[in-house]
Amino acid sequence: MSEEGKVASARRDAFAAEAMVHLDHLYRVAFHLAKDATEADDLVQETFVRALAAREQFEPGTHMKAWLTKILHNFFFDYYRQRKRWNSAEEASKVESPDLENFAASNPGPESHVLLKELDAQITGVLRNIPVEFREPIVLIDVSDFSYEEAAAILSCPIGTIRSRLSRGRKLMHQQLKLYVRGEPTSGTRK
Amino acid sequence: MTCEEAQELITALIDQELPDAERVSLDSHLRLCAHCQIVLEQEALLKQSIRETAQRVRTPNELRARILSDQRTVAKQNRTRRQNLSPLLRRARPALAAAAIIAVLLPALFFFRATPEPLAAAALESYDRFRSGELAVSKTENPQEIVERLTRAVDGRFHPMGYDLTGMGLRPVAGLVRQIHGRKVLVAIYQGEGGTLFCYTFIGSEEDTPRHAARFYDAAKKMNFYAFSHGGLNAVLHREGEIICVLASEMPMEKLLALARSKAKSS
Numbered sequence: 452m453s454e455e456g457k458v459a460s461a462r463r464d465a466f467a468a469e470a471m472v473h474l475d476h477l478y479r480v481a482f483h484l485a486k487d488a489t490e491a492d493d494l495v496q497e498t499f500v501r502a503l504a505a506r507e508q509f510e511p512g513t514h515m516k517a518w519l520t521k522i523l524h525n526f527f528f529d530y531y532r533q534r535k536r537w538n539s540a541e542e543a544s545k546v547e548s549p550d551l552e553n554f555a556a557s558n559p560g561p562e563s564h565v566l567l568k569e570l571d572a573q574i575t576g577v578l579r580n581i582p583v584e585f586r587e588p589i590v591l592i593d594v595s596d597f598s599y600e601e602a603a604a605i606l607s608c609p610i611g612t613i614r615s616r617l618s619r620g621r622k623l624m625h626q627q628l629k630l631y632v633r634g635e636p637t638s639g640t641r642k
Numbered sequence: 643m644t645c646e647e648a649q650e651l652i653t654a655l656i657d658q659e660l661p662d663a664e665r666v667s668l669d670s671h672l673r674l675c676a677h678c679q680i681v682l683e684q685e686a687l688l689k690q691s692i693r694e695t696a697q698r699v700r701t702p703n704e705l706r707a708r709i710l711s712d713q714r715t716v717a718k719q720n721r722t723r724r725q726n727l728s729p730l731l732r733r734a735r736p737a738l739a740a741a742a743i744i745a746v747l748l749p750a751l752f753f754f755r756a757t758p759e760p761l762a763a764a765a766l767e768s769y770d771r772f773r774s775g776e777l778a779v780s781k782t783e784n785p786q787e788i789v790e791r792l793t794r795a796v797d798g799r800f801h802p803m804g805y806d807l808t809g810m811g812l813r814p815v816a817g818l819v820r821q822i823h824g825r826k827v828l829v830a831i832y833q834g835e836g837g838t839l840f841c842y843t844f845i846g847s848e849e850d851t852p853r854h855a856a857r858f859y860d861a862a863k864k865m866n867f868y869a870f871s872h873g874g875l876n877a878v879l880h881r882e883g884e885i886i887c888v889l890a891s892e893m894p895m896e897k898l899l900a901l902a903r904s905k906a907k908s909s
Contacts, residue, residue, distance in 0.1 A: 471710075474701050474706065474709070475700060478700070482699050483696070492705045495705060496708060496709050499709050499712070503714070504714075570691075570695070571695045571698060574692060574695045575695060575699075589692065593689050593693055593696070594692060594693065598659070614659070615650055617653050617657075618650045618652075618653035621685055621689070622649070624688060624692075625685070625688055628688070
């Protein structure tokens with residue numbers, strides 16, 4: 452291999468290694484956007500392929516986590532959503548809510564590991580079921596710790612839209628998870 | 643301010659994204675509205691729950707290996723296994739370096755092999771046959787007998803690894819000698835409440851690794867470990883001098899890799 456080739460190869464390897472640092476983050480985003488684990492896997496794998504192909508567009512020193520997430524987001528919408536392989540907002544709104552009442556009655560107690568796993572499954576299930584336009588801000592901000600500004604850049608929308616969708620999304624989740632969130636707001640008087 | 647108007651502001655307050663001017667208005671409302679105080683507490687709890695749940699989601703090892711062995715994500719130039727990782731690490735950014743320190747084990751670079759059927763992959767055939775009941779073995783209670791018998795089979799040129807895996811609920815129960823690609827492969831079979839594990843030992847090099855294997859570099863031991871899967875079976879290969887050791891089991895790859903790392907001795 453020529454010296455030039457070696458340098459290019461080493462740069463690519465360094466870029467790939469740096470991107471791998473964010474693998475868990477990307478998987479968490481994909482896990483909550485995709486309708487199942489298999490599609491989450493495909494989404495993450497394709498994101499890496501696209502990121503490496505477009506690595507020259509990445510500005511060193513900038514926010515690689517956000518850059519990779521935007522690639523993932525774009526792929527999610529450009530490809531999967533158009534082909535209706537993923538839960539679209541329309542499809543998601545038709546998904547039935549988990550049977551929370553039966554679940555709550557059959558679990559042994561809040562300290563149990565089983566309950567923790569079940570609770571994880573319930574939260575994940577509910578999050579996946581809310582319409583994607585409300586789900587994405589939650590995934591970016593609550594799951595991924597992005598700021599409103601960063602989330603707005605990734606989703607290519609105004610910050611105000613992020614705030615309103617986030618608020619609406621959490622409200623939808625709360626409605627479905629209300630058996631787990633103690634103290635329904637019924638004691639106060641709405642103004 | 644109505645409760646409905648306060649809703650979005652509560653969301654922003656929880657996320658520490660509420661501008662000061664709106665914060666003043668919201669504070670005034672919250673002082674007077676018990677309903678919104680509860681909404682605030684509930685939404686904060688929900689955010690925390692979502693975050694904690696998400697943190698428990700981890701990338702499956704199989705996906706990690708798939709990405710790292712994807713032909714589209716590795717350099718097109720031919721590579722050799724003799725590439726030194728250190729220069730790459732030196733060029734890597736601080737975030738990578740920090741991750742490497744924390745993780746010790748750094749997912750490294752991947753290589754494609756020219757050999758169509760590397761020995762390590764071919765050797766796993768015995769595990770498949772054992773699993774399906776096609777391969778009968780005579781078991782023994784004496785681990786030393788297994789070591790001696792296998793060592794004699796290769797005229798003392800090398801010996802099986804003889805790992806003590808009792809801590810994992812595994813003990814050696816049988817030994818085999820296989821002739822694969824003209825080379826002798828010693829197979830020590832471990833069984834117990836920890837499941838089944840095959841330990842293959844043969845003279846070779848890292849070139850015996852399947853081309854799709856994921857390479858991990860253990861910075862502490864300065865050794866490469868190669869992880870690969872075949873038909874639901876996980877395997878980890880490492881080299882000690884001229885001896886190649888392959889651990890194969892149905893246990894999770896992460897656990898098998900940790901086992902190989904703990905037992906391997908630097909050449």
